[in-house]
Amino acid sequence: MSDAPVISVRGEVVLEAQPELALLSVHVQSREDERRTALDRLVERNQRALDLIRSYGEAVERVETGGLSISPVLRQRRREGEIRGYQGTAWIKVTVVDFTVLGELVTRLGDMERTFVHGPQWDLRRDSEVYARAARQAAQEAVARARSYAEALGARLTGLIELADSGLIRDDHRGAAPLMATLAGEVSRGVPPSEPEPITLEPETQYVRSSVEARFTVTPPDLDG
Structure with a gap:
């Protein structure tokens, strides 16, 4: 030694x-009196959100479904087990690599019916x-x-x-915290919705x-x- x-x-x-990456968590929801109707609405809204996300091409590197649920909504202060409706939720995880489209994508997603956007969460590869x-x-x-x-x-x-x-x-x-959330009924009936102004996001x-x-x-x- x-x-x-x-x-x-x-x-x-x-x-x-x-x-190098911006991560979005998108939650699409439905709430209806009947289970099947809630599921059908959820399928429609989930597909609409996916179509919008994928329309950005290579600016979006990854799209994943983080989970899906359909659950009964029970009446409060009533006898146990009484159901007043059904709620569906689909969770979409989005990885964006082109930050020039990020603000537009976030506002367009947040403008969709019963869609909640959390993020962005900034990250490195x-x-x-x-x-x-x-x-x-x-x-x-x-x-x-x-x-x-x-x-x-x-x-x-x-x-x-x-x-x-x-x-x-x-x-x-x-x-x-959630960047924005748009609930059903916020778009005026009978008036074609206009595209929302993109929000400015600083990495x-x-x-x-x-x-x-x-x-x-x-x-x-x-x-x-």
């Missing part, structure tokens, strides 16, 4: 980056180069810090014993943190200097 002196350091870096860049810079910071300590002691680095990745962390600012800066722990061997320090 070497008797060379050892310096242990931590290298840390925080990078700012623009988001799992394989984003920002993560690799943060890891490299954290390692470079560890070397620079160790070299600075060694120089302060009149020594110099001679070798690397260990480099451990403490982890990559992206600050999470999710949990946004939220993403913060990626990376840290490494490293141990270096050094020459004997000059403690008499």
Whole structure:
């Protein structure tokens, strides 16, 4: 085992980056007296929402159904089990990559009958180069810090014993409230609805943190200097 002196350091870096993805959560609902009618309405509204989303082509990278439910609505303050209607909900998860259409898509979805839009939630891709860049810079910071300590002691680095990745962390600012919600009956009857004005959405800066722990061997320090 070497008797060379050892310096242990931590290298840390925080990078700012623009988001690469915008995630929308779209909930389409129906509420009718009869179960079948509620289901039929839900199917119609869900398909209408999907058709609108897919009309944006490559601007939308992914469309997924997160779940679907049809459940009875019970009367309150009445005998248990009395049903007053049925409610259906379909959950659509949307990943948008072209932010120039995002505001328009959100307002058009929110303008649909009994459709609720949550988001956007800004994100980076799992394989984003920002993560690799943060890891490299954290390692470079560890070397620079160790070299600075060694120089302060009149020594110099001679070798690397260990480099451990403490982890990559992206600050999470999710949990946004519903951006907009439009309920049935809000469009005037007999008047053709006009397209809503697109809302302006500013992408939220993403913060990626990376840290490494490293141990270096050094020459004997000059403690008499």
